[in-house]
Amino acid sequence: MSLITKLWLSIAAVLLLAFGGSLIVGLSTSRHYIEQEVRIKNEDNANALALSMSQLDKDPVTIELLLSAQFDTGHYQRIELRDPGGDLILRREASPSIGDVPGWFVDLVRISVPAGSAVVQDGWRQYGTLTLQSQHSYAYRSLWRSSQQLVTWFAFAALISMLIAWLLVLQIRRPLSAVIAQANDIGNRRFTTSPEPKTRELRDLVMAMNRLSGSVRQMLTRESGQLEELRRKLQQDETTGIANRSYFMTRLGYVLESDEELHHGCLALVRVSDLEGLNEGMGRPETDRFLHDLASTLHQYALEYPGSQAGRLNGSDFALLLPNSLSADDVADQLKRRLHPIADRQPVLLNLPIGIVGISRQETRDVILSRLDGELAKAELRGGRTVCVANQHTGHLLFSTHSEWRNALNAALAHGVQLARYPVMDANGSLLHEECPSRLWLAGEWQPAGAYLGWISRFGMDDALDLASITSALKCLEREETPLALNLTSRAISSTDFRQRLIALLSAYPREAKRLWLELPESVAVHHMEDFKSLCHDLRRFECRIGLEHVGQQFTHLADLQDSGLSYLKFDTSLTKGVDHQSAQQTLLRGMATLSHSLGILAIAEGVSTPEEHRVLLELGMDGVTGTAVKIED
Secondary structure (H helix, E strand, O other): OOOOHHHHHHHHHHHHHHHHHHHHHHHHHHHHHHHHHHHHHHHHHHHHHHHHHOOOOOHHHHHHHHHHHHHOOEEEEEEEEEEEOEEEEEEEEEEOOOOOOOOHHHHHHOOOOOOOOOEEEEOEEEEEEEEEOOOOHHHHHHHHHHHHHHHHHHHHHHHHHHHHHHHHHHHHHHHHHHHHHHHHHOOOOOOOOOOOOOOOOHHHHHHHHHHHHHHHHHHHHHHHHHHHHHHHHHHOOOOOEEEEHHHHHHHHHHHHHOOOOEEEEEEEEEEEOOHHHHHHOOOOHHHHHHHHHHHHHHHHHHHHOOOOEEEEEOOEEEEEEEEEEHHHHHHHHHHHHHHEEEEOOOOOOOOOEEEEEEEOOOOOHHHHHHHHHHHHHHHHHHHHHHHHHOOOOOOOOOOHHHHHHHHHHHHHHHHEEOOOOOOEEEEEOOOOEEOEEEEEEEEEEEEEEHHHHHHHHHHHOHHHHHHHHHHHHHHHHHOOOEEEEEEHHHHHOHHHHHHHHHHHHHOOOOOOOEEEEEEHHHHHHHHHHHHHHHHHHHHHOOOOEEEHHHHEEOHHHHHHHOEEEEEEEEOHHHHHHHHHOOOHHHHHHHHHHHHHHHOOOOOOOOOOHHHHHHHHHHHHHOEEOOOOOOOOOO
């Protein structure tokens, strides 16, 4: 039984006790008073009537007329006259009619008053004994009306009391519900804070729980900061803050190996010529500032295309990976427009030769880098800020014009989405879920996401693709019990219309929604944190799981997302690649897994390509792994 229910029962019991006590005391007091008054009335009337009869002639007719007149006017139940021997001389008695008073009430408050008696004289001798008893019907009516009035007034008072009690209970219930919700959040490893209520006892409890949440948040911030510092040393260039050579090359290799990441794209290499001369001419601080601005511009450009990456390969070379982006010629125009103004602002003349090549999965990383070096060498030979672009491999393009792409995508979405299946296994070799990237029917084949995601984003079809994929997954879940995971596009998080349609779709499949895992890129959740938290809140009632993929570069923001209801994190390939022989990576991943577990969040490793990586990642505390080396055992 809840505390509120007990409180209501206590209030009701007190009110009933007060009512019962008041009714019993009131009726007892009134009945006692009435009995006393009736007793006195009986005695007085009997004496007065006996005295009157003593002074009259004892003619039977006269005596009868006197008694009849007294009986008719005095509301008597019975008047009788007996001689000294006890024989009845005369008697008048009314029928026992109480009228509108219920019989059960009469039995409850039965009035018992003895009749009044007096001696009637005839001169010096006794004529007889007069007995007189008053009617009790008026007394019962008086008690009945008093009881009705008491019940009416008490009901009114009880109604007012219950209204006041309801307001008080409401003031208690709201902060109490908030405390319960906060306790549940803490139990689920979501360390939220609650506003302090006015009730002192509840306020002390909320303050204690808020202190606990604050302490955990500080711990998370401190530990995630330490992990972020270690990650920066492993993956970032110290001067510019963008990816270092090791991270960039790992990312490039993964993109070329994954058909979900790449169908065609571009790779650009920007060189700052004569860096030593710039240091001497501009000074080290100004040169570092210029390099930082250059790197920041490339990084911002990369953020415009999902899966893109900017990096510093060495002191003077900066690379830009743009999978599924514009054509190489368009990239060249964009780099000129963005980078040349930065060079123009410097106090010395800067040469920025740029080489750009188109890339596809048909080529290896070494071949692509060789072609890129060749284009950069051509640009350096021509001097200045020349941009050299390798011939685009148009044979890999599915369609050549915007209208062809738009029509093909509309037709493909109308045709329906096919879901590929990649297993995610836990430490015991059991299936956590199957990751299901979408496939669209384009150019007579089911094409992987890398072939069309860039165009989907360009035409604003992200919502349509996500809803089509979720619909397909829910229909699959109607037929099977295996949990399925879907990757949502970056724009889905900020679209109100998409969210409303998603809620309506999940409402139509409540049982299947519980086995649906939805994930977004880490960068999307961090850059749209409030929208992400709102999405998690809206989907919480469906009990589907929300996670982040490609986690790594923004891991330090995990403390800001710990109260959003995250279920799992998938750590990026750049962290897991070669982890079996990289002790620094092992330290970083072990810390990330430990921090995730402290929040009740599953830690899953992406891009596992060898059995050795598989083994080491599980030893580091990962709850699950996925990649080319992960298979479902028959």
